[in-house]
Amino acid sequence: MARRSFGVQTGGGSRFDVTRLGPLLEEIHDRLAGVTIECLPWAEFIDRYDSRGTLFYLDPPYWGSEMDYGLGVFSRTDFSRLALRLSRISGPFMLLVNDVPQTREIFGRFAIEQVMTQYTVAGGKPSDVPEIVVTAPASVHPVAAVEDHPLLL
Structure with missing residues (x-):
């Protein structure tokens, strides 16, 4: 190899x-x-830890990239299930x-x-891309709204 791969300089x-x-381990x-x-499937994790005091931060694969985490880890139908x-x-x-519309x-x-x-892919030029932040409206969780959660203050 004569070029970089996964951010590694193969010639140096x-x-x-x-x-x-x-010190790093310490x-x-x-x-x-x-x-x-x-290390649980996402649905089992949510079921185990769900409570009024739990704030879930979820970062599923992007739509169209479901296979990036491996076969059977997260499928397109899991978006609806989630x-x-x-x-x-x-x-x-x-x-x-x-x-994306979906x-x-x-x-x-x-x-x-x-x-x-x-996004920057393979050391290329960064490109601006839109993402969405999805939260439950305060009316769904009036006492434990995302905006009022102590971990976000």
Whole structure:
């Protein structure tokens, strides 16, 4: 190979420095103390942790990129399943996904705000693309609205 692949310079040295590994692991250990890490399908995760005090941040694959996470991880039909499940949860949520007509239709029962972000693919020129932030309207969760959640203050 004579070019970069996945951000790695194949013709030069690595940015990895083994002498920094100890302090890095110490910092990670301190930051993750008391954190529970789960590896569950999204629906099981929501079912397990749903409560009025739980704020869900959801970042599913973008519409048209469902296979990017692997076969069977998230399918196109899961967008509708996710919208239905979110309409029934006890607490607030925030979901970020690409802004295409299909996602606006599927999540149309919720509050939707368009935001712009930049994508860069393979070190190319960044391009501005629209995404949507989907949240439950305050009328759905009046006590635990996303805007009032302590984690977002």
